[in-house]
Amino acid sequence: MSTAPRVEPLTLSDAVNRISxxxxxxxxxxxxxxxxxxxxxxxxxxxxxxxxxxEHIKRAAIRALEENRTKYTATAGIAPxxxxxxxxxxxxxxxxxxxxxxxxxxxxxIAIFNVVCSLINAGDEVVIPAxxxxxxxxxxxxxxxxxxxxxxxxxxxxCLSASExxxxxxxxxxxxxxxxxxxxxxxxxxxDEFGRILDVCRRQSVWLLSDECYxxxxxxxxxxxxxxxxxxxxxxxxxxxxxxxxxxMTGWRIGYTLTPEPLAAxxxxxxxxxxxxxxxxxxxxxxxxxxxxMDSVAAMLDEYARRRIHILAGLRAIPGVECTxxxxxxxxxxxxxxxxxxxxxxxEITRGLLEREHVAVVPGDAFGAPGHMRISYATSMERIxxxxxxxxxxxxx
Numbered sequence: 001m002s003t004a005p006r007v008e009p010l011t012l013s014d015a016v017n018r019i020s021x022x023x024x025x026x027x028x029x030x031x032x033x034x035x036x037x038x039x040x041x042x043x044x045x046x047x048x049x050x051x052x053x054x055e056h057i058k059r060a061a062i063r064a065l066e067e068n069r070t071k072y073t074a075t076a077g078i079a080p081x082x083x084x085x086x087x088x089x090x091x092x093x094x095x096x097x098x099x100x101x102x103x104x105x106x107x108x109x110i111a112i113f114n115v116v117c118s119l120i121n122a123g124d125e126v127v128i129p130a131x132x133x134x135x136x137x138x139x140x141x142x143x144x145x146x147x148x149x150x151x152x153x154x155x156x157x158x159c160l161s162a163s164e165x166x167x168x169x170x171x172x173x174x175x176x177x178x179x180x181x182x183x184x185x186x187x188x189x190x191x192d193e194f195g196r197i198l199d200v201c202r203r204q205s206v207w208l209l210s211d212e213c214y215x216x217x218x219x220x221x222x223x224x225x226x227x228x229x230x231x232x233x234x235x236x237x238x239x240x241x242x243x244x245x246x247x248x249m250t251g252w253r254i255g256y257t258l259t260p261e262p263l264a265a266x267x268x269x270x271x272x273x274x275x276x277x278x279x280x281x282x283x284x285x286x287x288x289x290x291x292x293x294m295d296s297v298a299a300m301l302d303e304y305a306r307r308r309i310h311i312l313a314g315l316r317a318i319p320g321v322e323c324t325x326x327x328x329x330x331x332x333x334x335x336x337x338x339x340x341x342x343x344x345x346x347x348e349i350t351r352g353l354l355e356r357e358h359v360a361v362v363p364g365d366a367f368g369a370p371g372h373m374r375i376s377y378a379t380s381m382e383r384i385x386x387x388x389x390x391x392x393x394x395x396x397x
Contacts, residue, residue, distance in 0.1 A: 019138040027350075031360040042387035044375040045360040047183060047331075048250040051303075053285075054296040057247060060288030064281045073277045076268045077104025077256075081283050084290040085256045089241070093215065094229030097258045103267050104286075106278050108213045108242030108255035113139050115209055115238055115257060116175065118266040120145040124174040129160040130368035131333065133183045133211070137368075148173070149368060154324050154335070158187035162196035169200070175207045175238075181214040181222075184367045184374035185333040186326020188222040198227055202236050209238045214329040216246045216297055219305050222327040234260060246297055247289040254278060254286045304330050307377040307384060314388040315375075320344075320395045330378045333364070335371050336395075343371025356397075357390040 027045045034041050064070075076082060082099035089095045105111040112135070120126065120143040128136045130149045137147040150168045152158045160178060169176075178197065180189040189197070201208040208227065215224050228239050239258035244250040257267060271277075308326065315323045315334050323334035336344040346363040350373060353359040364372030377384060 015142050015144070018141040018144075022134055022138075027354075027360055027362050030354060034354070034358060039358050041354075041358045041360055042379075042383055042390060043360045044377075044379065044387055045362055046376055046378065048378060049245060049248040049300060049330075050378045050380065051248045051296070051300050053248050053252070054289070054292075056292050057249065057285050057289045061281050061285040064284035069280050069284055071280065073280050073283060075272045075277050076102070076264070077278060078280075078283050078287070081287045081290070084287050085241070085258070088290040089226070089228070089239070089258060093212070093224060093226035095226055095239070095258065096231075097228070100261050101258055101264050103257045103259075103264050103271065104278050104283065105255045105257060105271070106275050107253040108211065108240055108244060109135055109139075110253075110275070111240040111242070111255040111257045112136070112177075112209070112211060113142075114267040114270055115240065115259070115263075116140055116143050116145065118263060118270055119174055119207065123172060125170060125172040127165065127168055127173055127176040127206075128368075129165075129178065131158060131182070131185050131364065131372070132177075132368050133179055134366050136177055136179075145174070146172070152185075152187070154322075157324055157327070158182060158185040158333070159189050159193065160197065161193060162200045165197055166200050166204075169204050169206065173204065173206050175209050176201055177209045177211065178227075179211040179213070180225075181217055181326075181328025183214065183329055184331050184362070184364075184369075184372075185324070186329045186331050188218055188327040191225050194225070194227050195230065198230060198233060198236065206236070207238055208233075208236055209240060211240045213240075213242045214245055215241070217301060217304060217330060218328045219301075219308060220327060228258065238263065243286055243289055248296070248300070249285070249289065252279075252282045252285060254282050304377065307381060308332070310381065311375070311377045311384050311388065314384075315391070318388075318392045318395050321391075330376060332375050332377065333369070333372050334375065335364075336373065337371075346371050346373055349373065353391065353394055357394045359387050359390045359394070 031041045082102040085102050086097045116139050122144040124145045125148045126140045127148045140147045242255040336349050350363040362374040
């Protein structure tokens with residue numbers, strides 16, 4: 001009589017066990033479950049433009065298919081695209097890079113992942129200003145590094161300062177990650193302060209990794225800026241860029257890094273053993289994006305500016321809600337407060353909003369800022385108004 005084979009329990013790697021599922025994706029999944037039941041959900045969760053990819057970019061992809069550009073490409077990206085990245089960044093953000101210093105990646109997230117995995121050894125520290133984009137700490141943990149957080153208070157518009165950064169640097173610090181304009185707060189670091197941050201990193205021989213995902217979404221006096229425009233920055237600066245937001249290409253998965261050549265070579269080696277190369281059709285679409293007109297960017301920005309003013313005023317009119325004014329990206333980051341001014345539990349608030357009012361927002365806990373909520377205004381004005389109405393009803397109850 002045969003016996004059934006013994007089933008061993010699944011044992012996952014330490015690297016995977018160190019990380020968690022993206023909280024923003026968890027919110028999207030919960031909202032999707034409600035929608036599948038026919039519930040009308042006002043979804044303020046997505047971190048992506050609600051505009052279509054511009055027509056000339058889509059046409060370039062179609063041409064690439066018709067021309068059978070469907071083979072493997074160079075790991076770092078096709079040569080014309082690497083040149084276009086360097087030219088576009090120089091023209092729009094004042095840098096000076098050559099194609100050998102550029103690596104095309106499968107989105108901005110992989111750009112940051114490749115940088116961290118190429119530089120971090122066990123126990124190395126990576127400084128992350130909080131509130132932060134949800135993936136930074138987990139990427140560092142996956143590489144067996146140690147995230148070190150420095151708080152940026154709402155009273156300073158969530159902007160990192162050089163003086164506060166210097167307090168948390170240690171001999172183990174290897175990278176400082178700066179995201180300006182910031183997800184989730186919309187904060188934009190002033191240019192002169194950004195320069196002082198670079199000076200601190202240079203003095204301490206620390207890499208400054210600048211995530212420029214939202215570089216072209218700035219409002220008021222804030223203007224698109226890259227720390228790579230400083231002529232003496234190259235030896236300490238790493239640029240992680242993305243076409244996802246600027247050109248409404250989130251699903252295309254296309255990003256890039258601009259770094260000193262030795263680091264670019266290391267990331268090419270890493271990429272050669274992972275994704276091999278970015279989707280060939282996407283690369284040709286990206287080439288059209290970077291070398292074509294940018295009218296769509298201005299149109300998106302005008303509409304986001306209008307929505308920003310509207311949703312900010314609407315939130316500030318709700319008793320129990322406080323909100324700083326974002327200078328970039330397309331998020332507001334309000335805080336729910338009790339009558340004594342103490343922050344309310346944002347996990348409880350976001351659950352209540354979804355269950356009772358069918359409004360999806362992301363809790364601030366996911367970004368290292370309990371008490372806050374991230375609300376994306378990358379949705380129509382009609383849905384913004386309906387969402388504000390429901391949020392006001394929730395807090396009035």
